[in-house]
Amino acid sequence: MTLAPEAPIPASSLIGTAPPSPAGPIDAAEAARYPVPPMVELPRVLQTLRFNQRQIDFVFGGRRRLGETFRFAGIVDGDPVITSHPDHVQSLFTAKPEQAPSLTGESPLRPIVGPNSVLTAIGPRHMRQRKLLLPSFHGEAIAKYMEMIADAADREIDKWPVGETIALAPRMQAITLDVIMSGIFGIEGKPERGTPEHALRRAVRGLVEASTWKTAQLAELMNIGRDEPVGITKYALGFLDRPTYQVIAERRQASDLEERRDILSLLLQARTEEGEALSDQELRDELLTLVLAGHETTANSLSWTWERLVRTPDAHDRLRDAVRGGDDAESAKVVEQTIQEAMRSRPVIPIIGRRVKLPWRLGDYAVPADTPVTMSILLLHHREDVYPDPFAFRPERWEGNKPGTYTWIPFGGGIRRCLGAALAMAEMRVVLETMARRLDITYETPEPERAVHRNVTMIPSGGATVRIVSKRA
Numbered sequence: 353m354t355l356a357p358e359a360p361i362p363a364s365s366l367i368g369t370a371p372p373s374p375a376g377p378i379d380a381a382e383a384a385r386y387p388v389p390p391m392v393e394l395p396r397v398l399q400t401l402r403f404n405q406r407q408i409d410f411v412f413g414g415r416r417r418l419g420e421t422f423r424f425a426g427i428v429d430g431d432p433v434i435t436s437h438p439d440h441v442q443s444l445f446t447a448k449p450e451q452a453p454s455l456t457g458e459s460p461l462r463p464i465v466g467p468n469s470v471l472t473a474i475g476p477r478h479m480r481q482r483k484l485l486l487p488s489f490h491g492e493a494i495a496k497y498m499e500m501i502a503d504a505a506d507r508e509i510d511k512w513p514v515g516e517t518i519a520l521a522p523r524m525q526a527i528t529l530d531v532i533m534s535g536i537f538g539i540e541g542k543p544e545r546g547t548p549e550h551a552l553r554r555a556v557r558g559l560v561e562a563s564t565w566k567t568a569q570l571a572e573l574m575n576i577g578r579d580e581p582v583g584i585t586k587y588a589l590g591f592l593d594r595p596t597y598q599v600i601a602e603r604r605q606a607s608d609l610e611e612r613r614d615i616l617s618l619l620l621q622a623r624t625e626e627g628e629a630l631s632d633q634e635l636r637d638e639l640l641t642l643v644l645a646g647h648e649t650t651a652n653s654l655s656w657t658w659e660r661l662v663r664t665p666d667a668h669d670r671l672r673d674a675v676r677g678g679d680d681a682e683s684a685k686v687v688e689q690t691i692q693e694a695m696r697s698r699p700v701i702p703i704i705g706r707r708v709k710l711p712w713r714l715g716d717y718a719v720p721a722d723t724p725v726t727m728s729i730l731l732l733h734h735r736e737d738v739y740p741d742p743f744a745f746r747p748e749r750w751e752g753n754k755p756g757t758y759t760w761i762p763f764g765g766g767i768r769r770c771l772g773a774a775l776a777m778a779e780m781r782v783v784l785e786t787m788a789r790r791l792d793i794t795y796e797t798p799e800p801e802r803a804v805h806r807n808v809t810m811i812p813s814g815g816a817t818v819r820i821v822s823k824r825a
């Protein structure tokens with residue numbers, strides 16, 4: 353299925369509200385009064401396969417046949433529920449941590465980043481890791497990266513051939529990798545061959561590339577439910593772990609540690625409330641989490657933005673005019689609206705989940721304790737009542753409208769909201785503005801690129817293939 357536009361409606365009525373649907377923890381007696389959500393009627397194996405390989409067809413089909421809340425047979429224990437109502441989302445985002453822990457604790461990433469990283473830990477351990485990392489991701493901390501991001505974008509754009517067809521995704525990844533290496537590890541530019549920094553950069557690139565291979569996806573399935581990696585994953589991680597530990601050891605000895613602003617240096621100096629420092633293993637787990645969570649997501653979000661822009665001339669012209677018009681406030685506004693709309697219509701992480709620890713009401717239904725409840729970001733972002741004309745790419749729908757906490761959730765929400773959201777937004781603003789200012793870009797084929805699923809992300813099937821028509825210095 354493609355996410356195709358429907359007949360356009362006026363910009364003034366492009367954001368609406370959903371009718372109320374009560375949700376939240378209830379006692380068992382009350383839960384017994386409501387039915388469980390309807391189940392997708394397909395053999396279990398087929399459901400799991402469809403969900404993993406063709407999630408768009410699967411969730412839109414489920415919603416069409418069964419409504420906004422339904423169950424399916426997934427790879428996590430219990431039959432997961434999929435919901436796309438903002439009130440249900442709110443109940444999960446505002447629940448106490450012990451009532452609805454994140455499903456990332458059960459994700460295939462767990463053996464790779466370890467059970468104690470901020471992504472996979474749950475409960476008090478998660479809050480501790482999150483508190484340690486938060487200061488590195490505040491607006492102020494991010495502001496100092498802006499210049500570095502602009503340099504990385506300019507350097508990359510300088511290399512792009514005019515008149516030729518290129519896939520943007522790998523080029524966006526080159527930029528976001530530079531930003532990650534600099535912001536997280538404090539490694540600027542291309543490190544010298546033979547140094548641990550050089551080996552680390554190569555290993556990160558290799559790991560991200562290898563994650564697209566079919567064998568890697570199989571290996572990932574083998575690792576589900578484990579704390580330690582096995583097989584090929586274990587072998588591959590060795591290439592990454594060796595230079596990571598070397599870089600950590602070097603940095604511990606650095607005489608300028610206190611002046612350094614990269615996240616590794618900040619974490620080396622960080623202490624928990626009990627006054628404890630992070631161990632090397634904890635540092636490695638946290639750093640790898642940030643690399644994996646932040647590098648491809650941002651690159652693919654940018655790729656999707658261009659995949660949409662080149663196929664939506666009105667939006668593309670509006671962006672170019674604003675960026676080149678000389679009015680900084682107008683430019684910043686339109687860049688922001690364009691990113692918000694791209695993340696609405698193509699959320700790179702299309703689904704997130706929690707495991708409810710109490711019976712939970714979800715509108716007309718209720719589920720028993722221990723049920724995995726997932727929120728389809730994709731379905732929520734395509735609700736007709738919240739986003740009229742949902743399949744159209746219309747950045748102007750954000751004119752005078754702020755994204756809603758429970759209706760625009762590309763970064764998730766609550767105590768698990770993406771830690772890198774401010775960094776990702778900063779990267780996207782700078783890169784999008786620089787590209788719109790310096791480049792005239794068009795599509796290679798007018799058909800929209802399909803969404804394909806890689807690990808937990810949704811990426812454009814052609815890597816956002818475009819042709820660079822002209823380039824400014």
Ligand code: HEM
Pocket residue numbers: 454470471472482641642643645646647649650653700701704705761762763764765766767768769770771772773775776
């Ligand atoms: C466009 C880019 C990005 C998108 C769309 C994105 C999206 C998300 C989503 C949906 C979650 C799960 C939230 C939930 O379950 O409620 C998440 C978590 C997380 N993200 Fe991002 N992310 C992006 C970039 C980044 C960057 C740049 C970093 C860091 C360098 C990062 C670090 C994290 C971390 C550490 C978590 C786990 C937070 C926790 O569990 O407390 N992300 N992200």
